[in-house]
Amino acid sequence: MIAEKVLFLVLDGISDRPCEALGGLTPLAAARTPVLDRIVAEGISGIMDTVAPGIRPGSDTSHLALLGYPPREFYTGRGPLEAEGTGIHMTAGMIGFRCNFATVDAAGLVTDRRAGRISGTEPLAEAVRDGVDLSELGVGFRFEAGAGHRAALALVGEGLGDKVSSNDPKKEGVRPLTVRPCTADPADAKTAAACNEFIRQSGEILQNHPLNVRRVKEGLPPGNLLLIRGAGNMGSFPQFSERYGISGSVISAATLISGIGKAVGLEHIPVPGTTGSVDSDLDAKVRAAIGELGRKDFVLMNIKGADEAGHDGKGIQKRDFIEVIDKALAPLLDLESTLIVVCADHSTPCSVKDHSADPVPVVIRGPGVRVDRTNRFDEVSCAEGGLHRIRGRDLMPIILDLINKSHKYGA
Ligand SMILES: O=C(O)[C@H](O)COP(=O)(O)O
Numbered sequence: 333m334i335a336e337k338v339l340f341l342v343l344d345g346i347s348d349r350p351c352e353a354l355g356g357l358t359p360l361a362a363a364r365t366p367v368l369d370r371i372v373a374e375g376i377s378g379i380m381d382t383v384a385p386g387i388r389p390g391s392d393t394s395h396l397a398l399l400g401y402p403p404r405e406f407y408t409g410r411g412p413l414e415a416e417g418t419g420i421h422m423t424a425g426m427i428g429f430r431c432n433f434a435t436v437d438a439a440g441l442v443t444d445r446r447a448g449r450i451s452g453t454e455p456l457a458e459a460v461r462d463g464v465d466l467s468e469l470g471v472g473f474r475f476e477a478g479a480g481h482r483a484a485l486a487l488v489g490e491g492l493g494d495k496v497s498s499n500d501p502k503k504e505g506v507r508p509l510t511v512r513p514c515t516a517d518p519a520d521a522k523t524a525a526a527c528n529e530f531i532r533q534s535g536e537i538l539q540n541h542p543l544n545v546r547r548v549k550e551g552l553p554p555g556n557l558l559l560i561r562g563a564g565n566m567g568s569f570p571q572f573s574e575r576y577g578i579s580g581s582v583i584s585a586a587t588l589i590s591g592i593g594k595a596v597g598l599e600h601i602p603v604p605g606t607t608g609s610v611d612s613d614l615d616a617k618v619r620a621a622i623g624e625l626g627r628k629d630f631v632l633m634n635i636k637g638a639d640e641a642g643h644d645g646k647g648i649q650k651r652d653f654i655e656v657i658d659k660a661l662a663p664l665l666d667l668e669s670t671l672i673v674v675c676a677d678h679s680t681p682c683s684v685k686d687h688s689a690d691p692v693p694v695v696i697r698g699p700g701v702r703v704d705r706t707n708r709f710d711e712v713s714c715a716e717g718g719l720h721r722i723r724g725r726d727l728m729p730i731i732l733d734l735i736n737k738s739h740k741y742g743a
């Protein structure tokens with residue numbers, strides 16, 4: 333039998349390094365994961381450098397690689413992809429940015445890059461949309477809240493460049509940076525000036541917003557500064573259905589991933605109750621994915637919470653959330669004629685609190701797959717599997733071959 337459908341499950345940032353808090357095991361190795369283990373036992377596994385060995389990928393470049401769009405060829409910055417995911421349709425000439433609602437103290441130092449993982453930021457976004465005015469600079473803008481502390485900005489206007497730096501210092505206890513043009517092109521100077529003005533005006537609005545005033549009273553970090561990064565124009569992506577001859581959907585609360593999906597032509601299926609965090613309704617997500625497999629050939633599903641726990645350095649929370657994921661995946665075991673592919677997009681070690689280049693585990697289970705002798709979904713066990721060590725860009729060709737959609741190389 334040949335599989336007809338593909339469920340491509342990316343467990344964002346799930347792989348890790350040995351954690352002291354877990355007796356030297358990774359959260360994945362420490363977690364009880366009977367469902368994932370069964371998928372490994374019934375499938376073929378391996379480890380994967382999502383971009384290349386030693387390259388520490390962002391979720392943007394790694395997801396592009398996993399979908400078979402090598403980032404060196406297709407990546408034009410995170411911002412436009414994140415913007416597309418929040419519902420801002422990026423057209424030619426617009427410059428997109430990823431934003432964080434962050435906290436600055438009275439001395440102007442960034443004290444929390446994620447404002448205590450603030451959520452429910454729509455009222456803040458609305459105030460920014462209503463209050464910021466960049467018309468003196470000849471620039472318009474779109475601004476939308478995303479999941480948790482995330483948001484996206486798109487600048488709109490004539491002669492805007494995308495080669496500008498970020499105000500995100502990427503660490504706490506220091507001042508935000510000034511956005512600078514990276515070239516002598518006046519277009520980049522115009523964008524940098526618009527960014528700095530946007531950050532200044534939005535900061536004033538956010539500082540006094542009732543939602544933030546209330547957060548301060550409650551002892552919570554306010555979202556009183558926008559950190560912006562990842563400037564870029566929208567790239568040009570051959571559509572998934574033309575590239576591979578199959579239809580597809582994306583299910584992800586993380587706007588970056590839904591934005592990447594939309595950019596390559598996957599239909600975004602929103603699922604109420606999903607948050608992109610450890611409180612997400614994973615049962616609803618899995619139900620939605622199974623429903624989509626009835627309509628489409630390929631479903632990309634991203635589950636984000638383990639990555640957040642890794643960024644927060646919380647090994648025990650990460651292990652516990654992995655167990656929640658595992659339980660939610662149980663209905664997948666009954667899928668017939670479906671290739672189930674499970675991997676991470678990068679490692680997010682709790683000891684690093686950021687992404688690392690450590691390869692990630694990957695497993696493929698379904699009709700036609702040569703079953704190897706591995707039986708545990710973790711970083712070390714999968715390294716003994718029959719896929720051995722592959723790159724992210726190898727995965728789509730392997731999947732397409734297993735569903736009989738690959739082109740013969742030669743006559
Ligand atoms: O969670 C995300 O969106 C990113 O992976 C990490 O970004 P942050 O450090 O700005 O939260």
Ligand SMILES: [Mg+2]
Pocket residue numbers: 344345390391639677678
């Ligand atoms: Mg990621």
